[in-house]
C-alpha cells in the first residue's frame with residue numbers, strides 16, 4: 001500500500017461547497033481559510049464554466065493560525081455584505097480553520113448581518129473530497145433554511161431535485177423532462193443559468209437564476225425529493241425525507257434504463273403520466289443506439305469520474321454493448337463498490353489516484369477512456385479514444401453547455417462516444 005498520492009483524482013471539500021452555492025440565487029461563497037483555498041478553485045471554475053465566478057476569502061495568515069480566525073471571519077462577512085449585498089453567505093471552512101477549531105457558529109451567532117443570511121458549511125478537506133463538500137453544503141442549506149416559516153399556499157405537488165456536481169447543460173435536460181411531464185419542481189441548487197449566464201450590460205451583481213431562499217424554505221412542502229447523485233446531495237435528500245416525510249429516491253438519469261427509472265420515480269411521486277413527447281425522445285435514443293451499435297459493440301471502456309456519474313456512464317456503455325473493464329471513482333465509498341461489482345467483473349478503483357488508473361489501463365488495455373481533462377495524458381500515452389466527462393474539463397469549449405442526462409443527453413453521449421471511436425479506430429476498427 002502506497003503512503004503517497006500520485007496525480008490525485010479528487011479535489012478538496014470546499015470546491016464542492018462552492019459548486020453548490022453557485023446554484024443559489026444571490027449567494028456569496030466565503031472561504032474561511034488562506035487565500036490559496038479560494039484562488040485555485042476559482043481558476044478551475046473559470047476554465048470549466050467560462051464564467052467569472054466570485055469567491056470571497058477570510059485570508060487567514062500566521063497570526064490567525066495561532067490566535068484563531070474569528071475576527072477575520074466577521075470582518076470578511078461584513079466586507080462581502082458591504083460590497084455585494086448578497087441574500088446568503090455560505091461560510092465554507094477549510095483544513096486550516098477546522099484544525100484551528102474556530103467556533104464558526106458562535107462567530108455567526110454573535111454578528112448582526114442585516115438581511116443577509118449567513119450559513120456555516122463545514123468542509124474539512126482532510127477527509128472526503130469535493131463530492132463530500134457538495135453533499136455537506138446541500139445538507140447545511142436545507143437543514144438551515146427548509147421549513148423556516150414556509151408559505152401556506154400549495155406546493156405539495158412539487159418535487160425537489162438535487163442535481164449534484166453536474167453541468168448546466170445536464171440540469172437543463174432534467175428541467176426539460178420535468179416541464180414536459182408538467183411536474184412543478186425546485187432544483188436545489190440550480191446552476192443552469194448562474195453558470196451559463198448571458199453577457200448583458202450593465203452586469204448585475206449576481207447572475208439571474210439559481211434557487212431562491214424562498215424556494216429553499218418551501219422545499220419542506222414538496223411531495224418528494226430525487227437526488228441525481230447519491231454521493232453529492234443524497235444526505236440532503238435523506239434529511240428532507242426524514243424531517244418532512246416526503247418520498248426520497250436517488251437515480252442519475254444517464255442512459256435508457258436510468259432515465260426510465262427517473263421517470264418512474266416522478267410518476268410514483270406525483271401520479272403524472274409519461275407524455276408521448278418523451279416516448280418519442282426515448283425512441284430517438286434507441287434508434288441512435290441501434291445506429292452506432294456496430295461501432296460500440298464489444299469495445300472495452302475505462303471510466304473515471306465522481307462515483308454516481310462513473311456508475312451511470314458504465315451502465316450506459318453496457319447498454320451500447322461495450323464492456324466497462326475499469327470503473328473508477330474519485331471518491332472512496334462502500335456504496336460505489338457494491339454497485340460497481342454489479343456492473344463489471346473487471347477492475348474497480350475505489351477512490352484511487354490517477355497513477356493507479358494508469359497502471360490499470362496498462363494492464364487491462366481498454367480501447368476507450370472516459371474522464372476529465374486530467375485523464376487526457378493517460379489517453380494520449382496509451383493511444384485510447386477519449387471522452388471528456390466530469391469536472392474539470394478545461395481543454396474543450398462548450399462542454400459544460402451540453403447535457404448527457406435524459407434521453408436527449410443519451411443521444412449526445414452516444415454520438416460523442418462513436419465519433420471518438422471513429423476518430424481513433426476508423427470505420428472498421
Ligand code: SF4
Nearest residue numbers: 012036037094095125
Ligand atoms: S486542501 Fe485544504 S489547504 Fe488546500 S485548498 Fe483545500 S482547503 Fe485549502
